[in-house]
Amino acid sequence: MPDHKLTLISHALCPFVQRAAIVLLEKGVPFERIDVDLKAKPDWFLAISPTGKVPLLKVARPDGPDVVLFESVAICEYLDETQSSPLLLPADPITRSQHRAWIEYGSGVLADAWQFLNAKDVPTAQSKGAAFRGHLSRLEQLQGFGPYFGGATFGLVDAVFAPIFRYFDVLPDAVGAPLFEGLPKMSGWRQALKIRPSVAQAVGIDYGDRFKRYLFENGAILH
Template identity: 30%
Template sequence: MCVLILQISLDTMAATQKCYAKGSCAPGPVPEGHLRIYSMRFCPFAQRTRLVLQAKGINFETVNIDLKEKPEWYLEKNPQGLVPTLELPNGKVIYESPITCEYLDEVYPGKKLMSSDPFEKAQQKMLLEDFSKIVPLFYRIPGTKSKGEDISALETELKEKLSKLNKVLVNKKTKYFGGDSVSMIDYLIWPWFERVEAWQLKQYLDGTAELKNWTLRMQEDPTVKAIMFKPEDHKVFFDSFMAGKPNYDYGL
């Protein structure tokens, strides 16, 4: 038996709904002329895909998933149970954030977010691979600190990796990682920097002037501004997440 949850067809500017959890009914077919993204409001990985959907002006609806009590029907769509997942009008699904983002840029018209130059595209994918090694530190430092354990080695590692990221901008002499305008690589990196203040990691940006300037520019990007949360909202969710009781529906 499933519990019916009201699902409203959303466009790119609409607010999301409360999470679907275990025991809920699956939503109906994807509305004509739309995509559906299975997401979680505070998930940085899902935010990547929502940024690309927003930037390209794609019509979509959002179905948020309770990642602690996942609906049975969602695991049939994505056996990994992670977000984001894209569902197409024909019922086919695509998941993993970089893959969904690249698909959207290749299939949908409008501003191209990925470079058409094969070498530049490869450079950005290499940069994303390097950044993927930074992401775990954003979680490990607060988690280790909350246990009262020594975080000095983790702090040193994070500072070194952020310094290397800063050097990329210094060497490129551009405003953004992909050039002088926001591109795919910027949207793929941004979500964790939106959270540095809430996760008490902002001090690790000291000494990375170009990276700091990049964060300030990204905060003014219309796409980022359209879907970003305030630091205090991120903090409330992150605190609940760290306590083992994530409040996915905070603020709704």
């Protein structure tokens, strides 16, 4: 394993940050975490973030200048390739490519979940809720769940979906129950991810309260 100090530049509620945090925790890698206020981005952050977004991973190298990586999937794949086992992407090229495709699919699922949760009116909530459930129904048809995406082994696809499912674990049951009803694989997957130590530890203990306050302050009808 390379002798690199890792710093995760973060925001307490960002699901993309959670992906990287989960991978770091799965790998058992020591890292520093620095939260930034995305409503008042500091100059030092804007100077190193090409997109003005989190996560960033700063890699301090003993033999050269620090390197800053951006985009959550790129960060996660770097960590998977350079840090200790377990590997979170499959070794087989075909299976690995399939998992990468489902990771990309997960970004679309996240977008619909986010718009559902942040809806300010009933028609938008219904439309985005139906779209989110459609994604879950498509995943329900896949073979191999048990209890994680690839079977018995936790992987990078799981790290991508865990922050999505977390939303529904901190909100009242009435919000998520209709979306997961009749989808036993998705419900089982959600529960397996909820109790995974890396998933639980990827956010602060006040995450649920902060997220609900965020929805209230932004006028979401589902808070």
